Amino acid sequence: MNISRNWLAKYVTIDCDLATLCDKLTMAGIEVEAVETAGTVPAGVVVGKILTRAPHPDSDHMSVCTVDTGSSTLQIVCGAPNCDPGNVVPVATIGTVFHTPEGDFKIKKSKLRGIESQGMMCSEKELGLSDNHDGLMLLAADTELGLPVETLFPGDTRIEIEVTPNRPDWLSMWGVARDVSCLLGTEAKLPEVKVPPCTIPAPGLVTVEAPDLCRRYTGRLIRNVKVGPSPEWLQKALESVGLRPINNVVDVTNYVMMELGQPLHAFDRSKLREGRVVARRAKSGETITTLDGKTLTLEPRHLVIADAEKPMALAGVMGGEFSGVTEATTDVLLESAVFFSSNIRATSRELGISSDSSYRYERGVDWDMAEFASNRAAQLILETAGGELGSELVDVNAGRPEEKVIPCRFDRVRALIGTQVSNERIVEIFRALHLKVDEVTDTGCTVTAPLFRLDLEREADLIEEVARIDGLDKIPEIPVTGKLCASIREDAYLPLETMRNKIIATGFCECLHYSTVNRESALSDSRFGEADLIRLSNPISLELAIMRPSLLGEMLGTLERNISRRNLTQKLFEIGKAFCRNPELFPEERFELCMALTGLKHPERYSDEQKLQYDFYDLKGALESIFELMNIKRYRFVPADDARFRKGHAAEVQIEGKKAGMFGELSRNLTKGWRTTYPVFAAQLDAAVLLGADHGAGYYVPFSLFPATSRDVAFVAPAGLTHADVLEFIRRAKPADLESVRLFDIFEKDGRKSMAYQLTFRNGERTLTDAEVNARFEKLREKLKNELKVELR
Template structure:
C-alpha cells in the first residue's frame, strides 16, 4: 500500500520526520518497504498484512498515526446537495445473489462534464502510482485509496434498460473488460448485468461497453460489498487482478459502503458538475453484528510480562475505536469498530494494547510464564525416522503438494482415479494435488543429477491427496517416501533398519507386486503385521529415461500412520542370550514363481519355536537347473532360551523344514 505524505496531512497533523513516522509504523505492524520523493511529496510504501484491510486506504493509515501520536483524526463528512427526481424513477437494482453480494448501493448524477482532473487530484494519484484517466473515474479511484472501499461508475445511458442486475454469470457467457480483453464466465462467478448482458465482473473489473467516456453525461455510482472468497476465486480463475479485487478479497468495513458512495458523489459534483438525484438505492444488509469481547487485565500481565495501567489500556482501546460496554477493576468488555473485523478474541485486544503501548517497552529480561509439554508421539516418531535415515545417508526433502499432471499419479496396482485439481491455483502448470511423494522426489533427484550431485538419497514425510469416488473431498494420509541409487535389496535393508530403530520390525512380509513405475520382478508390496505398509521397487529403465535420470534408482513409499501406531519408542528390556545359537544353511530347488516371502513363512511354520531367524542369502537359475526352476539359498539360526540345543533337535527342525517345503512347493534339496 503506497500512501502520500501530503494526502495524509488532510486527515492528521504530521509534525514528525518521515523517517521516525515510518519506523513507528513498522513497530506496530505496518512494515516500511520504501520512501520515494515524488515532486514535493513522499510516496511511502507500507506492507499491510491480510488481517488489516482497514489500512488499505489513507484514512486507515491516518487513524493509526492519530492513535500512535495522540493526534486528532479529521474524517470528511460528505453530505452533497441533491435535486431533481428521485433516483428510483431513473434506475433500479435487482439483487439475485445476496449470499455473494450482501449489500449493493447506487446513486445517480446527471449532467456531468467529463474532462481532465484538476492538478491536485492528478498529483495525488500519480504520487501513489495510479494513472489519471478522467475526472469521474479518478474520483472513484481517489475515494477507494482514501477509505479502502472500491467503487465503480457506469455510463447510465449505455446500460440496457437503465438498470442493474446482480446475478451469477450464465454458462458460456462472455464479458469484455475495460482492459479490452474478453473473458468467458462460469456460473460460480458473480456478474453485474444490465437488462441484456454483463457490464461488470463483481469486485474485479468494470466492462468496456459501459465505461465512462468523454461523451458521458449521466453516471451511476456503484458501492457494494461482495463475498471475499467469491472474488478471490474469480480473480484467480481468470488471472484478472485489480486494486479493487485486492481489497474485496479481504473483509471490508460494512459501514463504509454508503459513506464512500456519498463521498464519491460529493467530489464528482465538485469537479465535474451535474445534479445528484435525491435518495440512493440500497439493497441487501446494511451492517454485521459484532460480538463483544471481554479483556481481563491480569492476562495482559501474564502474556506480555509487564504491567500496563488500566487507564492506559482503556485509552488505547478507545482511541482505536472500540466501544467500552462494561468496565470493572479486573476486566472490561468492548465491541470492535466496524472496520476491525479481526478483533474477535481477548488475545486480539491484548495484541492491540501491546503494539500501541510499544513492544520496545517490554524488557528483554522480563520472565514470561512458560509451561513445558511433552512432545506428541508423531513428533517423536518423525525425529527417530529423521535420525535413522540420516544415519543411512539420506537427506530430507520438502516438495510442493501442488504438482503437474505427470507428477500426480499414485503408486498402486489398480488404475488410479484422476487427481483433484485446483483451478484457481496461482501456478498455471502445477495445479493437481499429488497422490504420491515418489514422483516429486524423482524430480528432485533429477535436478541434483543435472547439477553434478548424482548420489542424492532423499526422503520426505508429507501428506498425499487420494480422490474418493463420489465424494468432493479426498482422503489425506501421511506417507514416508524414499528414493535411492541403491538396488532393491539395498533399499529394503534401509527400510528394515528403520523398522528396527522404531522396534516395529516384527512380521514384515514382502509380497511381489506389479506396479507401473517399477521394473517387473523387482517390486513388491510391504505388509507389516498383516497390514498394508507400502511399496518398494527399482524404477523401470523407461521411467528413468522419461525422467531423464541417468543412474539406477529405487523408491519406496510407506504408510506413516501405521509406522507411528506400531512404533515402540520405549522398548522393554531383553537380556542378551545366555546360550549359543546353531546355524544351518539350505539350498532348495523350486519354481521361479515361488516368492521368497511365502517360502520364509513356511520355514517359520515348520521349524518350531527354537527358530530365531531365517535369512535370504542368494538365488540361482539356469546352468544345469531345469527351465523355470531356481536354487534358493537361505540360512536359519536356532537358539533355546534356557539351554544349549542338541544336534538332533536342530536336525529334526531342518528335516521338518525340508518336508514342509517339499509338500507346499514341491521343493527338493540341491545336491
C-alpha cells in the same frame, strides 16, 4: 500499497520526522518497504527578483542579470528567454545541492564565457516540480523576497507499505491514519462530507438477484455533469500514490477508493439499457469485454453488474469496455457495493484479471463504508464536474452484519505480552483504534469489533493490538530456558532407532507394513494358531481384520511381490510391533525384528564372482555384525529345527543365555510357487532381548604400532564339540595379549573331528618376544588338553 505523507496528513497530525514515522509504522506491523521523496525543492533556493538584464558580451543567447534575494544583490548569467526585469523567480544560491539521477550537482561561483555568475535562476524542471523547461519558473509578484522556495512547494514522500492479507483496513489513507493517530497520540478525523439533500425516488434503479454474492449495493444518479480534466490537487493526489489521472469523474472514484478503501464504479447511464443495473450471476457462456480490452467467457459462478440485457461490469473486478465514463457522458450512475470476498477472489484468479478494486474486495471491505464513500464521491463529483443529484441513494442489502463482541481480561493482556501495561492504557488503545469499549471493570472490559476490523475474532487478537500500539520494543527480552526433564538415554524410542540405524549400516533396506493383516498372512507363521490371533471388532476390510502376530507374513508378501517383478536380490528388514492373544507364547504386544536375504552377493561384478549366491552363513555373518555394532558380546548360535525353516538349515540365537529368536533358510512350503531359483533366508528376533542385553561401554582402542605373532594349534576332539564351544572356552581362559582366534581347518571322521586354529598375539605397547608368546601359547594348549579333553596334534 502506496501512502502519500501529505495526503495522510489531511486526516491526522504528523508531528515527527519521516524516519520516526516509518519506524513506528514498521514496529506496529505496517511494514515500510520503500520510501521515495518527490517534488522536494533543495535547501538554498530562495525567492529573488530580477532587477536588470543585459546581453552577454560573448554570447548571443545568454544574459547578464542582477537579482535581489532580499539579503543581497547577485550577478547571475542566465540563458532563459524570460529573465526579464521585474520577474520574481526561484534563485539557487551558492552552496545549493541538486540531487539528480546523474549525481549531485552543487552551485558554485563560476565564470561563464568570462563573466562571473553568483548563482542560478531555476525552471520548474530543475526544481523537480514538473517537466516544464521552457523558461524560468515565475512566482507571484508579491512573493516575499528571500523566502525559501521549499516553503511554497513542500515536497511529498511516497511510502510503500506491505499489507498483510488479514488487514484490508490498511488499504486506505484513512485506515492507516487511524493507526498513526494511536502511534503518535494525535486525533484522526475524517473529512467533512456534505451532500445536498435529494429525495427524488428511483424505482428499479438497482436490482440484486444474487444476495449471497452481493451483500450490499448502493446506487445514485448524478445528472448534467461535465466530464473533463481533474483539478490540479486531485491529479497530484493520485500521482502521489502511483495512479494515472483520467478524467474528473473517474479520478474521484479512484481518489475515494484510496482515501476510504471502498471501491467505486461510475456508469455512463446513457449506455445502460433501461437506465438501470442488476447484480446477478452470469449466464453460462455469456461474454464481457472489460476496460483493458479482454473478452471473457463467464459462468454462473461469476457475479456481474448488468443492465436490462447484458453484463456491463465484472462485479468487484473491472468495469466493461462500453460502460465507462467518457467526455460525452452527462448522467452518471455511481456504484458503491459490498461483494462476497471469496467469490471475487475466485473470479479474479480463474479469469486471470486483477485490479485495485478486486485487491480490496478479495480481502473484505467495510459494510458501513459503502454509504459514506458514496456520499463522499458524490460531493467531490459535484465539486469537480458540476451537475446535480438525480436521485436519492438507493440501498439494497440483506441487513447489517452483526459485530463481534469480545471479552478482554486485563491480567491476560499483561501475562501474554509480558509488560505491566495499565488497565487505563489498554482501554485507551482500544478506543484510539475506534473500537467500542463497554463494561469496563477492574478485571476487564468488553470490546465490540467494528465491521472494518475483520481480523478481530478473539481475545488474543485484542492483546496483539495492545502489544503493537503500546510498542513491541517494550516487551522484555527474557532468555529462553531449557529444563532437562530426563536423560536422552531414557528415551524409549532412541534404542529402537539406534538398532535400526545399525542394521541399515550392514546394508539392509528397511520396509514398513500395516499392523493389520488378513488371516492367511497371520497364520503363515507356524508358531500361531487361530486362538492366538487378535481380531478387530469393526475392521475397515477383511484384508485388515487381524492384528499381525509376527512380521513374517507381510515380509513374505513383500519378497514374493518383488520376485514376481524380477527383483531377485533383496536385503530387507523391519522392526515393528506384533500382537498375540496367548500370553503363554508372547506378551500381548512386543517389538520384533524380521530380516530377509536372497539373491546374488555381487550382481555388479563379473565372471565367477557374479554367480555367488547368499547362503546361511551370510545371514549369520550379518547378525554377528549387528551384534558387534550393538556391542553385544555374549551370544551364540545353536542348531535347531523349526517348521518355518528348512530342516538342518536353521539355528537358534541365544544372547546371554536367553532365546532371542531363530534364523535360517525358509521352508519350501513358504516359498512354494515363487519365481526364483535362489534360496530365501530369514531371521526373526525378539527386539526386547537385543535391547535388554548388556551392551557394555564402547571404548576406543588405538591401532597397535607393533607387529603380531601367530601360533597354530591343532587337536582331535569328539564330534559333539563345536566351534562356538572352543571360542567360548578360549574367551574364558583369557590368555594375555591374545588378539584373535581363527578356525582354518576342520575334518571329521569316525565320530571324531580334527580342528586347527590360528592364534594371534599382539601387545599395544611393545613387541612381544618369542619366549613370551610361547609361554602364553603353551599355557593355553595345556588348558585345551586338560579341560576340553582334546588330543593335541
